[in-house]
Amino acid sequence: MNPFAYHRASDARSAIALAGPAAGAKYLGGGTNLVDLMRETIERPSTLVDVSGLSKNIEARADGSVLIGAAASNSAVALHPAIRERFPVLARAILAGASGQIRNMATVGGNILQRTRCHYFYDQSTRCNKREPGSGCDAVEGFHRMHAVLGTSPSCIATHPSDMCVALAALDALVHLSGPQGDRVLPLAELHRLPGDTPQIEHVLSPGELIVAVEVPALAFGARSAYRKVRDRASYAFALVSVAAALDVEQGRIQAVRIALGGVAHKPWRAHQAEAALQGAVADEAAFLAAANAELADAVGLRDNAFKIELARRTMVAVLGQLAKEAA
Template identity: 55%
Template sequence: MNRFSYVRPDAVAAAVRERASDPGARFIAGGTNLLDLMKYDVEAPSRLIDITRLPLRDIQELDGGLRIGALVPNSDLAYDRRIEERYPLLASAILAGASPQLRNMATTGGNLLQRTRCVYFYDTATPCNKRTPGSGCSAIGGINRQHAILGASEHCIATNPSDMGVALAALRASVRVAGPDGERTIPFSEFHRLPGDEPQRDNNLAADELILSVDLPAEHFAINYTYLKLRERLSYAFALVSVAAALRLEDGKIAEARLALGGVAHKPWRDEAAEELLRGQPAERASFEQAAGQILSGARGFGENDFKIELARRAVVRALEQAAAGTPQSQSDKRVQ
């Protein structure tokens, strides 16, 4: 691990100034991802800006929705009464990820900023365009069982590891950030990036911007929802494929649908065309299969991960069946219902 300096500001403006003054600085809160990256010599910040004293730990009412402070721990968020009652899809996704110890440390903002868990990204002895642009992608033609089947490019086929992010994509959240020029709000669908020819950029946050909050709209899907996560083992593991599904039903038909996938792309993957395809259709398997076909129409495997295309198709159908029946996937008994 490299030598670095350390500062602990107590105001957002001061934290932003510290970051703007040093391109090599990094914000740190729970440190559940950044510290690993530093230990593996993937990240070598010149300064750590500890933001844990900033006033960003509250969950507040906001125009019928909720504003979640960037420093709210994942465990606090998952068990907050308002989240459990109004946004149970988000609570379920958080509980599907990591371990209780990690959820106690990990923050809302940090979860959005975690880097890919691609083995080549962590191995500094191998080429990786995300770590060293222009060096090549070792996963293409290499070990890629966990890698992307949607939105990949010739430069990177890594996936976003967040469970929470998949639910936030389905719930149409937004991310409020602050930088030297003031505050702005980024729709969640535009926060993360596909790799394209700049795989080193995971998101559209400017280098000197700080996440202040994640804002949830007043739309609630508290009955017909599920978060289904398929993984190599039932204990702590990243998703091969995950699905956040939420429906609003009227007279047996789908009045509104939300559908997002995790473990399949460089960002949480939401397909509005698939959601529109479900609108007005009966809540039955044939409708769900049609939506699954739409969301995976551009899917492509890279050898070891070819199986994920069919796995994702079945996962979408099963998740929509769970949501339609109002029987969300249990996160304590992780076997698929």
């Protein structure tokens, strides 16, 4: 691990001020991802600004929305009564991730900005464009069973590892940011980037910009939501495919739907094609299958991960079917 300076911030303004003058400064929340990357010398910050003292408040608003401080732990969010009642998909997604110990340490802001768990990204004896831009991607011809089938490029086929972010993407969550240029609010779905030719640029945050809160807007049918994670073992495993969905059905027809996929792309994948196909449709298996086919029409599988396309299709149909049955 390389030498670094350490500062503890008392609030967002002081964090931004502390990070601003330092080239290569990084914000440190729970450290469950960043510290691992520092041990492997993949991340080499010159300065760490500890932001674990920022707001941990979870505010359940009267309008049905919830505002979550960026330093709130994943466990606190998953167990909060307002989250469990209004957005069970979010609680279930968080509880499907990592272990209890890690969820107790990991913060909401850090979860959103965690980096891929691609084997080749961590193995410095291999080529990885995300770790060393322009070096190549050994995953394409190597062991890529866990890798992406949507939104990939020849430069990178890594997946985003978060469960929480998949649920947040389905719920149209908003990320509150603060930085040297001021404050702004950004849809979570626009925060992460697809790899293109620059997979090392993973998000649209400006230098020194800090996540200070996440807002989950009110959703009338948010209580009818579900998260299903398909993985190799029952706990402490990343998703092969995951589906977060919320469904509003009246008299057998779909009035509104939200769907996002995990384990299949470089970012949490909002299933806009499937949502459009389901709007106004009869809530039955045929409609769910047609919607899944529409969403996965452009998916590209490789030697080891092509099974993910069929797995995603079946999981989408199963989750939507479950929600439709509950609405009947």
